[in-house]
Amino acid sequence: GQQLNQSPQSMFIQEGEDVSMxxxxxxxFNTWLWYKQDPGEGPVLLIALYKAGELTSNGRLTAQFxxxxxxxxxxxxxxxxxxxxxxxxxxxxxxxxxxxxxxxxTRLTINP
Amino acid sequence: xxxxxxxxxxxxTQFGKPVTxxxxxxxxxxxxxxxxxxxxxxxxxxxHYYDKDFNNEADTPDNFQSxxxxxxxxxxxxxxxxxxxxxxYLCATSRDLWGREQYFGPGTxxxxx
Numbered sequence: 001g002q003q004l005n006q007s008p009q010s011m012f013i014q015e016g017e018d019v020s021m022x023x024x025x026x027x028x029f030n031t032w033l034w035y036k037q038d039p040g041e042g043p044v045l046l047i048a049l050y051k052a053g054e055l056t057s058n059g060r061l062t063a064q065f066x067x068x069x070x071x072x073x074x075x076x077x078x079x080x081x082x083x084x085x086x087x088x089x090x091x092x093x094x095x096x097x098x099x100x101x102x103x104x105x106t107r108l109t110i111n112p
Numbered sequence: 113x114x115x116x117x118x119x120x121x122x123x124x125t126q127f128g129k130p131v132t133x134x135x136x137x138x139x140x141x142x143x144x145x146x147x148x149x150x151x152x153x154x155x156x157x158x159x160h161y162y163d164k165d166f167n168n169e170a171d172t173p174d175n176f177q178s179x180x181x182x183x184x185x186x187x188x189x190x191x192x193x194x195x196x197x198x199x200x201y202l203c204a205t206s207r208d209l210w211g212r213e214q215y216f217g218p219g220t221x222x223x224x225x
Contacts, residue, residue, distance in 0.1 A: 033213055042118075042202050042216035043155070088154060090214075098167070098209040099145075102154035 006089050006103025013079060014111050021106040022073040023089035031092040032065050032072040033100070038085045046087075047074070069094070076108075084110050115139070116217035118203050124223045125193050133188040133220045135203030143209055144186040146178060147202040149219070155202055161186060162209055190222075198224045 006023045013019060023032070031050055035043035047058050049065035049072060056063055062075045072091070076083055089103040117136045125131040135144065143162050147155035159168045161180040175197070177189040190197055200221050204214040 031212075035216075040200075040219075040221065042116075042204075042219045045213055045215060048213045086152075092210075098162075099157050099160070099169075100214060104154055105152070107152075 004089055004091060004101055004103040006106055008106060009104065010107040012109045015079060015081060017079055019076040019079055019108060020073060021087060022071060023103045024071040025091060028069040028094045029091040030094050033090045034063050034074045035088045035090060036085050037088065043088055079110055081110055081112060084108055116203055116205055116215055118217040118220050120220060121218060122221050124225060126225055127195065128192045131190050131193055133201050135186045135217055136184050137205045139205055139215065140183065141205035141207050143206045144180060145204040146188050147204065149200040149202055193224045195224050198222055
């Protein structure tokens with residue numbers, strides 16, 4: 001099945017550092033979503049993107065829908081301990097498949 | 113606040129003993145999804161309902177069934193749980209099928225003994 005390539009798989013950073021992660025696909029996507037999942041909880045939607053080139057912020061988080069419609073990135077500025085978790089990208093492709101395709105996740109660890 | 117609720121949060125069942133997980137939503141969304149998530153993996157879609165129309169993923173085992181008696185509620189039935197069915201089960205909703213964000217519940221952690 002279709003897959004998204006999400007990188008990096010894990011990150012170990014110091015508190016206060018900025019974080020960047022991205023997802024790429026082999027096909028064109030109409031929607032990109034970024035989720036954060038804490039241990040033992042369901043994914044929480046952070047940012048939704050619907051247009052190529054769209055840049056959207058949610059507090060210290062910024063995400064962009066790539067111009068080619070085949071990629072997206074998520075940036076976190078000035079990381080804090082509660083940013084720890086697994087971040088998933090997800091998207092819906094232009095072929096009309098009625099479901100989300102997920103990336104493999106980026107596990108973020110922060111050293112205080 | 114509008115939300116997706118899953119009960120129970122933790123469920124222990126015996127090998128082969130049927131179990132039902134429940135999901136309810138106050139978002140009045142048309143679509144409800146069930147995902148299975150194993151440790152350190154992305155959620156895997158099992159099936160979804162668009163209103164009353166049921167759509168099963170091709171690789172979802174027959175052991176997994178679902179019911180949606182009304183807009184607000186959806187159930188996941190595992191007829192004969194095996195050890196390999198131990199996982200987090202996530203319910204999600206969306207307003208419709210096309211290009212819309214999905215909202216997840218907190219999940220039910222299923223243990224099979």
